[in-house]
Amino acid sequence: MKLQDKLDTIKDAFENGRFPLRPTTEQLAIMARATKSLIESGQADRALKAGDRAPTFELKDADGETISSRDLLALGPLVLTFYRGVWCPFCNEDLKALEAERLAIEARGARLVAVSPQSQANSRKSKRGNELSFPILSDTNSDLAGAFGIRFTLPDDLIEVYKSFGNELPRINDNPDWVLPMPARYVIGTDGTIAFAEINPDYTKRPEPSELLPVLDGLGVGKVA
Template sequence: MTLQHKLDAMREDFENGRFPLVPTRDQLDTMQRATQSLIDSEQADYALKAGDTAPEFTLADAAGATVNSRALLARGPLIATFYRGVWCPYCNYDLQALEEIRPEIEARGASLVAISPQTPANSRKAQRDNKLGFPILSDAGAAVAADYGLRFALPDDLIEVYKAFGNDLPTINDDAAWVLPMPASYVIGMDGTIAYAEVNPDYTRRPDPSELLPVLDRLRADAQA
């Protein structure tokens, strides 16, 4: 089963009351309206794309160690996925799918990181719960997400829905602002140029991680040419 098939099944269960958290019709309408509004804003069209230069970042991992993108790129290509947080089941499925192909990513000489506005403690929980062998980096205030054109502010009615669900982002992220990154995946070449970009304002839609492997193969072939 592909990642998108799993996400579609989860969405169907959630919307039809077959989920531990059962939303009301009004809550579902609010969530769908907010997603459509973000799509209609066309913000995703202004996020960084293939061919752009990736902004350098230095962030802390779940253990508090500093991770620098330039140092990672000195060793090989970098896959950076922007992750909403441990509270988002769609994102967790995405991370699990990335973990499944991590050996193939690393066999191609590439590094893999997830970037989230959540605190290191919540990143540790996400790594533990999803059995991840790659780091989740804490992007306070979604500042790096903003550099990539991904950060957006949640509308007030969606904030109330998230509060009702127990998703208290100011506590989860240790930041009073209700901001998140649009889910996105980037493959960055060793020269810092983005070789692949997938940005989707609909958090229930994600590319299959297997799409990243041909990009890494192409980068390796270009380096050997």
């Protein structure tokens, strides 16, 4: 089953009461309105895109080790995926789909890294729960997401919905601000230039990870095993 088909199944179950969380009609309307507003804001169109220079970073992984973009790019191209957190079932499905393509990505000479505003403890939970073999980096206050132009602040009514679901972002992210990144994938060449960018303000929509492979082939770095 394709990734988007799986995400559509999750969305249908969530909206129709076949999910552990059972949102009310009003809560669903608030969530839909917030997504629509984010789309209409045009923020995704203003984010960094192919041809732009990628921001450099030094972030902690789930085990507290510092990971540097310079060190990663010295080894080959970088596939960077931003996701919301361990609490998001759409993000977890996306991470599992990326893990399924990890070997194909690495065979092309690239490294795969995920970035989330959540704490290191929650990143460890993400890795265990989704059986991931690639690093998850903690982006405190979504500062790196902000540098890419994909950080946004949740509206007040959506914050109340999240609280009712138990998704207390200040606790999950170990940061008082109610901010998140829009889900995004970037391919960054060894010279630090973005070769591919996909940003979607609708968190229920994600492209197939296999779409990254032709981009990496075009960079001509590695060989398929």
